[in-house]
Every structure is written in structure tokens, then in C-alpha cells.
Amino acid sequence: xxRIKPLTRRGFTLSATVVCALLSTITSxxxxxxxxxxxxxxxxxxxxxxxxxxxxxxxxxxxxSSGVYSGAVTGFKLVFNNGAYTSVFAPGLNGVIxxxxxxxxxxxWGDRWALMTSATGDELGGVTPxxxxxxxxxxxxxxxxxxxxxxxxxxxxxxxxxxxxxxxxSDGVPFAFYGPxxxxxxxxxxxxxxxxxxxxxxxVGLGVGGLRNLRGAQS
Numbered sequence: 001x002x003r004i005k006p007l008t009r010r011g012f013t014l015s016a017t018v019v020c021a022l023l024s025t026i027t028s029x030x031x032x033x034x035x036x037x038x039x040x041x042x043x044x045x046x047x048x049x050x051x052x053x054x055x056x057x058x059x060x061x062x063x064x065s066s067g068v069y070s071g072a073v074t075g076f077k078l079v080f081n082n083g084a085y086t087s088v089f090a091p092g093l094n095g096v097i098x099x100x101x102x103x104x105x106x107x108x109w110g111d112r113w114a115l116m117t118s119a120t121g122d123e124l125g126g127v128t129p130x131x132x133x134x135x136x137x138x139x140x141x142x143x144x145x146x147x148x149x150x151x152x153x154x155x156x157x158x159x160x161x162x163x164x165x166x167x168x169x170s171d172g173v174p175f176a177f178y179g180p181x182x183x184x185x186x187x188x189x190x191x192x193x194x195x196x197x198x199x200x201x202x203x204v205g206l207g208v209g210g211l212r213n214l215r216g217a218q219s
Contacts, residue, residue: 032059032060032061033057033058033059033060033074034058034059034060034186035055035056035057035075035186035187036056036057036152036184036185036186036187037053037054037055037183037184037185037187038053038055038056038134038181038183038185039051039052039053039181039182040052040053040163040180040181041179041180041182042080042177043178043179043180044178044179047177050080050081051080051081051082052078052079052081052163053078053079054076054077054078054079054163055075055076055077055187056073056075056076056077057073057074057075057076058072058074058096058115059071059072059074060072060149060150060151061149062096062149064095064149066147067097067098067099067100067147068095068097069095069096069097069098069149070093070094070095071093071094071095072094072095072096073089073094073095073096073115073116073117074089074094075089076088076089076094076117076119076132077089078132078163078165080177085121085122086121086122087119087121087129087165088119088120088121089117089118089119089120090117090118090119090130091118092117092118093116093118094117094118095115095116095117096113096116096149097112097113097114097116098112098113098114098144098147098148098149098150099112099113099114099147100141100144100146100147101141104139104160108139110137110138110139110140110143110159111137111138111141111144112136112137112138112143113135113136113137113144113152113153114134114135114136115134116131116132116133116134117132117133118131118132119131119132119165119166124167126169126170127167127168127169127175128167129165129166130166130167130168131166132163132164132166133163133164134152134162134163134181135160135162135163135164136152136153136155136158136160136181136184137158137159138153138157138158138159138160143158151186152184155181155183155184161180161181161184163178163179163180163181164176164177
């Protein structure tokens with residue numbers, strides 16, 4: 001009987017270690033892949049306002065230097081006019097750039113969070129998409145304390161929040177749809193993953209209870 005207790009305790013210790021490792025893997029995987037959804041409209045003066053919505057994903061633990069994180073973007077989707085047209089992520093130099101006191105254009109300087117990714121999709125009026133970018137900017141300084149990779153800032157802290165989807169025709173002549181972003185929301189961890197993690201924690205609890213009962217019976 002004396003041999004059972006140490007073996008049981010060792011078995012529980014190993015089980016708890018495995019569960020903690022699994023939970024750590026789930027947490028770190030979610031933290032590394034940040035997903036956001038956004039909405040907006042087109043603002044091309046020669047075209048009517050068209051609603052747009054989309055999502056993007058990036059690895060918020062990607063390494064880089066001088067605020068440039070090449071390869072950080074891992075997914076993207078932009079939908080025009082409730083599904084009338086869709087452009088999606090394509091492999092390329094997809095990255096996030098964090099800038100402090102940079103030229104925002106028209107002689108204005110400030111901080112900027114920028115996402116740039118290659119794009120693909122069906123032909124639209126004789127042109128095909130090839131690039132998407134998202135510029136979140138504030139005049140002056142103070143939006144960031146450093147150029148470490150971070151999640152996009154709140155829209156309420158910005159002076160400018162714009163998106164652009166670039167197209168080119170068969171001759172390589174570029175054209176872009178562009179406009180403001182009206183909302184930007186972090187996509188939460190999927191419920192299935194949360195339930196899985198809760199289930200693992202519950203199993204640990206059951207294991208602890210079972211051990212207590214066994215010890216009580218042995219005593």
C-alpha cells in the first residue's frame with residue numbers, strides 16, 4: 001500500500017505538467033496570432049460610396065528591426081459591397097511597420113501603425129488586385145513609446161485611419177480604391193478553444209479530488 005501513494009502522486013504530477021503545457025501552448029498560440037476585423041467605405045471621388053469590411057491577421061511576436069516586421073502579416077480579406085467583390089491574402093513581403101515621428105504627408109509628422117500585404121482576387125473591370133495597406137496615424141508624437149511590434153492603436157487616438165486596395169491593369173498601370181476605416185475590433189479566442197482549456201482544467205480538478213478520496217480510503 002505504501003508503494004501506491006508515491007506512484008499516484010507521481011502520475012498526478014505528470015498529468016498536471018502535461019495539462020499546463022497544453023494550456024500554455026494554446027495561450028501562446030493565440031497571443032502570437034492577433035486577428036482583427038474592420039469596416040469602412042470607399043472614398044474615391046469618381047465613384048459612389050461603397051461599404052467595405054474585412055479581416056487581417058498578424059504575428060504579434062514577430063522579430064524585426066527599426067520598427068519593420070517583414071513577414072508578420074499572415075492573413076487578410078477585404079469584401080466590397082456585401083460580398084460583391086472579394087480580395088484575399090497572397091504570399092509576399094507582408095509586414096507591419098511601427099513608426100515614430102515619421103512623415104505622414106503634406107509636411108505633417110507623427111506616429112503611424114501600418115500594415116502592408118500582398119493581395120489577390122478576380123479581375124475587376126480590367127484590373128487585378130496586388131496590394132493592400134492600412135495606415136493608422138496621429139499627428140505629433142506620443143502614440144507609441146517605442147517601435148516594438150504591437151497591436152493596432154484605438155481609432156479614437158488617431159487623426160487618420162485609412163485603407164487602400166491597389167489594382168493594376170495588363171500594362172502594369174496602378175489604380176487604388178481607398179477610404180476611411182469606421183471600426184476596428186479584435187477578434188476573440190474561438191469558444192471551442194476556451195471550452196477545451198476549461199475541460200483540461202476540470203480534469204485536473206477531478207484528478208485532485210480523486211487523489212484526496214484515495215488517500216482518505218487508504219488512511
